[in-house]
Each structure stands twice: as C-alpha cells, then as structure tokens.
Amino acid sequence: MSAFYIKTNRIFTPIRKYGWTFTLLVAIGGIWFPKLGLLVIPVIVSLLLLSFFKGRYWCGNFCAHGSLFDSLLYPISQNRKIPSFFKSKYLIGAFFIWFSFNLIRKFIKVSALFGSMAFWDKLGFIFVASYLMVTIIGGLLSLFVSPRTWCNFCPMGSLQRLSYKLGKLIGVAKKFDEKVTAATTEMCHTCGKCARVCPMQLTPYQEFSDKNQFDSDICIRCSTCVENCPAGILSLGTEEEAIKIKENTDITGYENRQKITAVIEKITPIKDDIIEYTFKFRSPEKVDYNEGQFILVKIQDEPEMYRAYSISSYNTDSTRLSVTIKKMENGYGTNIIFDQFKEGKKVELEGPMGKELVIDKSAEKVILVAGGIGITPFKAIVKDLVKHSGNLKDFKLIYGANYANEFIYDDEFKKLQSESDKFDYIKVVAFDENWKGKKGFVTDVMKDMNLQGYKIYMCGPKPMTDASVKVLKNMNVSEDKIYYESA
Ligand SMILES: Cc1cc2nc3c(=O)[nH]c(=O)nc-3n(C[C@H](O)[C@H](O)[C@H](O)COP(=O)(O)OP(=O)(O)OC[C@H]3O[C@@H](n4cnc5c(N)ncnc54)[C@H](O)[C@@H]3O)c2cc1C
Ligand code: SF4
Ligand code: SF4
DSSP, X not given: OOOSSOOOOOOOSHHHHHTHHHHHIIIIIXXXXXXXXXXXXXXXXXXXXHXXXXXXXXXHHTOHHHHIIIIIIGGGOOOOOOOGGGGOHHHHHHHHHXXXXXXXXXXXXXXXXXXXXXXXXXXXXXXXXXXXXXXXXXXXXXXXXXXTTGGGTOHHHHHHHHHHHHHHHHTSHHHHOOEEEESOGXXXXXXXXXXXXXXXXXXXXXXXXXXXXXXXXXXXXXXXXXHHOTTOOEEEEOHHHHHHHHHHXXXXXXXXXXXXXXXXXXXXXXXTTXXXXXXXXXXXXXXXXXXXXXXXXXXXTTTTEEEEEEBOSOOSSSXXXXXXXXXXXXXXXXXXXXXXXXXXXXXXXXXXXXXXXXXXXXXXEEEEEEEGGGGHHHHHHHHHHHHOOTTOSEEEEEEEESSGGGOOSHHHHHHHHHHOTTEEEEEEESSOTTOOSEESOHHHHHHTXXXXXXXXXXXXXXXXXXXXXXXXXXXXXXXXXXXXXXX
C-alpha cells in the first residue's frame, strides 16, 4: 500500500531553511555558555504577541525547532501518521500544566540568586535545558513518527492557542489572522493533497467554513497546502480577503459539477502502465460535458478522496465517458484504481469540471501542446475539432515524449490528420537516439514556429507547462493566449 502522507518542499524562506542553527546554538552551545539561553526570552515574547493577532503563524514560519524538523530531519523522517495520542487534548493539557509548573518552580528557585553573576547563567540554563529537551524528544519523534509530531503538544503551541483565543475574543485576530482560504470549493478536486502534505496532518479540504476558510487554531499557517494544491485555489488570507476572493472567483466550467454514479463498462489496456476506463452513467443517465474538461473519480470513502482525470472520449450521446490513467510509482490513488477497478464495478464520479482546455472555436489558429500523459484531453479535443472546427482554419498538436515507444493513441491521431487538412500532428522525442523525427522538447518545436495569432492550449507535467509558459512569454505571446493544465 502506498503511503498516504507524501514528502514535499516545506522550506519557502531562508528563516525556515536555516532557523535550526538557532536551535543548535542554544541547545548545544548553551551547555557551555548558559547565557545563550537568554536569547529565548525575546523569542517567547514575540511568539506570544504574534499569536494574539495571527494564531500559530510563528510555528509555521519562524520557529527554530520547526526549521530543525522540516529542513534537517524531514528528508530522513519515516513520515508516518501521527498517533491520536499525541493530539489528545488530555496529553496537550497535562503536558502544558507540567511544563509550566516546572518552569515556574525553576524560576522561583533561580530568583533567589537575583543580583549575583550566577543568576543570569542559571536563568539562561533553564531555557537551554528546555531547548535541549525539545531538540531530543522532538527530534526523535520527527525521525521515527512524523516531523511535526512534537508541535501537536508543544507547550509553546498551547500558549499561542490561548493567546490567539484572547485575540479572537477581543476582535483583533479577525483583522490580521491569515487563514488557509479556498477561492471556491466548486473547483476543489477533493484530492486530499492538502491533507497529505500538511505537517500537522490536518484535513483543510474537509473543513472549509461558509467563508471558505479553514478555521483550525492548530494550523501553523505554513503554506505547504497552498503551495501544493493542484487546483491552485488556496491562499492565506484574512476573513475580509476571503469574502472578496469568493465574490471575485469566476467558476465558469465548474457550474455543472454534480455527483454521478456510473459503472465501469470497459477496461482497455493501452500500455503496461496505462489503462483506459470507460464509465457508463447510471444516475443521472445523461451527463453533458465539453471536450477538454475533466472528471473526478472517487478512490476511497474515508477520508473521502477523488482523483482528477481529463476526459479522453469524444462526447457522442452524453451517456458515457472515458479516462486514460497512467499508474504512478508509489501513487496512492492509481494503485487503488489499478488494483480495484474491474468491469461492472460501480464508481462514483463528480464533474464535469474545467475550462482551461475547452477550445475557443471562434479563434482561427490553435496550437495544442501535450507532454506525456497530458495527451489524454487532446484525444477528445482533436476528434471534436476535426468534426466541428467552427472558425478554425489551422490547428496543430505538438506531442512530446521522452522515448518514441511512450506515444499513445498515435494511430488515432494519424487517422485524424488524414481526415482533416486543417490538422497538423507533430511528434517530438527528447532522449531517443534512434528517433528519426523531431528531437528535443515541445518548447524546442515552439521556438522554431511563428506563433503570431495562435491560441495555445497545453497539458502535461508541471515542469513542462512551466517551461513552456516561460518560452512563450519570451516569444512575446500574450498571457491571454496561453491556457494550460498540469496533469
Ligand atoms: C486536471 C487534471 C487532470 C488530470 N488528468 C490526468 C489524466 O488524464 N491521466 C492521468 O494519468 N493523470 C491525470 N491527472 C493526474 C491525476 O489526478 C493524479 O494526480 C495521478 O493519477 C496520480 O495520482 P496518485 O494518487 O496515484 O499519486 P500520488 O500518490 O498523489 O503521488 C503523486 C506523485 O507523488 C509521488 N509520491 C508518492 N508517494 C510519495 C512520497 N511518500 N513522498 C514523495 N513523493 C511521493 C508519486 O511517485 C507521484 O509521482 C490529472 C490531474 C489534474 C489536476
Ligand atoms: S493546513 Fe496548510 S497551512 Fe495549516 S498547517 Fe496544514 S499545511 Fe500548513
Ligand atoms: S489540495 Fe486538493 S483537496 Fe485540497 S483544496 Fe486543493 S484541490 Fe481541494
């Protein structure tokens, strides 16, 4: 079974990357120079003040221990599910009381030395000892459970939650607190990726408020979910900003999203690791969709998760659709699909969704760019354009692969080319020395073309779409002529 929690980049700022040096300075250096522990006092004051306005923002963005867990230990962590014991309110409460009681007891003891030189060393050492304890316990939990296990019951986290509650009560937090915000839940793929990358192992996608905000006071505002959402709908924003975003988000292409029950009518192996699944709709019996849209396929109930797949079939009578799925190594969803999806099985779908790849047929010239499995929507799109080209006089498909044997649906595209003199089918291969056709990447083909007047639609892995957008901008293609989806 593939792992639910996936590793991703969490280091977005220099402080998050190198903050751990402060931890080691205090926790290790403090053993010889206890006064280093005094540096922790401004840290505690700062986190308390900040949390009053912005919840646990400190933990996700400035905490030196957090940097140790995320920057140094995460790459070698087991990254397992955090046992509910570490999240229990009893553990959190008991640990907070024990920690505070101990700290106060030590302060009282040291205060007897006030006025002497030893006082500052002893006071500093109180902080050094707690830093060392967090480094050791938090570090071990990081390695053997999950990097941010400690943060679930950290007394400083609890202190911030209390300060935040006060900030909310007074009303200041509302103005400054930037929570995880979804532009619209209509566009959410329910893929659970935000939960799978969350260091605190929270499930934002299941808990958005009516203002589309994730109201958790455990959330450390680290932006990891924001950076990883495949739908690109997440941001950190205040309540006021959330309302504005919600009002201004255009949901064209998503307005007909509905729950669909279907059965797997046909399974067609395309390659060893690629299968085409045809779903026949049961309820409702007819679902209209546009070529270029995608559909969500449910992979499990608990937690509820779907995977997005471009519709690869041309819509003949709205009673069925096909998707073409590539099995990912260690892929959570594709392993479930490849193992459990059999002909006759009932499946739950949601959609249709998407507008980026719905071709504007009022345009005269269009270029379609596909990389790898990103070819799937174009199978439907090209068929549609050959049948109903609208205003189009010229449409080209540039299809890139690493090796020549990776192309799929090649015969179909060749046939479609023979059916329409408006359609040009161009293949490009990156690494195959025996390939006699165009060599390189899709970007190399585009660089050699005159793109004046073309609308460009792209689908493929993110590095491909990112590189292509960059090339197109350098070629002075205006942004409103570029449309893309990353598969
Ligand atoms: C609009 C849209 C359309 C799409 N259309 C298609 C389509 O037509 N066909 C298609 O095949 N796909 C398509 N996709 C991609 C699809 O939605 C899934 O993302 C894909 O099938 C992989 O799902 P998964 O759950 O198997 O992989 P995941 O488990 O989500 O893994 C994703 C990647 O992370 C890696 N990974 C897994 N575990 C770990 C770990 N522990 N640490 C680090 N990395 C890890 C995997 O190797 C994989 O490369 C589309 C996506 C979008 C957004
Ligand atoms: S919900 Fe998002 S911002 Fe909050 S802790 Fe999880 S990943 Fe970070
Ligand atoms: S990561 Fe997936 S589930 Fe989470 S908000 Fe984005 S699209 Fe929705």
